[in-house]
Amino acid sequence: MLRLRVPPPVPHALPLGPLLRRYAAGSVLACEPVEQGHLNRGYHLRTTRGRYFLKHHFDPETSDPAVIVRQHRATRRLADLGVPVAPPLPGRDGRTVTVIGGHAYALHPWIDGRHRHGGQLSTGQSGRLGALLGIVHAALEHVMPAHGRTPAASADPADTFALIDDLLLRVHRHRPADAFDELARHRLLERRVLLERYAGRRAPRGARVGWVHGDFHPFNLLYKGDALAAIVDWDRLGVQPRAEEAVRAAAIFFVRPAGSLDLPKVRAYARAYRRTAGATPAQLAAAVHRVWWERLNDFWMLRWHYERGDTRADPQFPAASALAVWWTREYDAVCAAFTE
DSSP, X not given: OOOOOOOOOOGGGSOHHHHHHXXXXXXXXXXXXXXXXXXXXXXXXXXXXXXXXXXEXXXXXXXXXXXXXXXXXXXXXXXXXXXXXXXXXXXTTSOSOEEETTEEEEEEEOOOOBOOOGGGSOHHHHHHHHHHHHHHHHHHHHHSOOOOOOOOOOOOHHHHHHHHHHHHHHHHHOSSOOHHHHHHHHHHHHHHHHHHHHGGGOOOOOOSEEEEOSOOSGGGEEEETTEEEEEOOOTTOEEEEHHHHHHXXXXXXXXXXXXXXXXXXXXXXXXXXXXXXXXXXXXXXXXXXXXXXXXHHOOHHHHIIIIIOOOTTGGGHHHHHHHHHHHHHTHHHHHHHHHO
């Protein structure tokens, strides 16, 4: 699921002098926050020696230097296999992570490019996107160590019913009431009915766990023209059911504003993914069911809005909340698009 990052701080708060000296990257000429991204803070640096992407690993869950080093090693090995990534630059001491004042930083080459959502991709390009993700999963199997993780249990509808009741109370108490409150209340009541109807179809544990990118969505891919330039932001690199990442990514790339999926593009994407990842139709069908169930039970956007007072995800809510309903109604068609 797409998550938003915290806003970047002002550039002058960064220890740019010490950082650039450690990388022999010259003197700073300009530093601009990069607005697209997730979890951590990024900056476009122009120096006397070139252009760079400076990453401040700010998120507590992903800022452990040892975890960052693991990500860096993975991207270097993926680059050696021809996967389009942007490995970090080593400092004077050969290290790729610099810790200053308790904060971890990494410097990457700057890559010109733009993000493209599914509506900007042709059917053929959608297929190439699926093939790329399959290649990433297959390559990670070669470059990452073995793991012993088992899939997590799916969401318990009893917990979701309690969350819905709590959110409905928060909506009722919100003043002044607005259009977002009205939509939130409608979707919460609608979802409760759906969960009551389909509680007996709770998804089982996932299968075929392996190393995945963990956050494969449009803001983490850069295109130059029609060609993919780089997969970036590997902060969520981890062990998860692989086919579920493929389904989850498709639900982000190919969701339409009204909340439906562009199934012809999904079909091209899924066929290519199965081919390059070596995944079977049965594995994709199981992943479709797991992600569908996840969507029925997920209210992170409303929790951000009502529990945190954080409205950055609000623009995503209409399409995302409608998708859960549409997916339930068109379940067989969605499954067929991923498996045929």
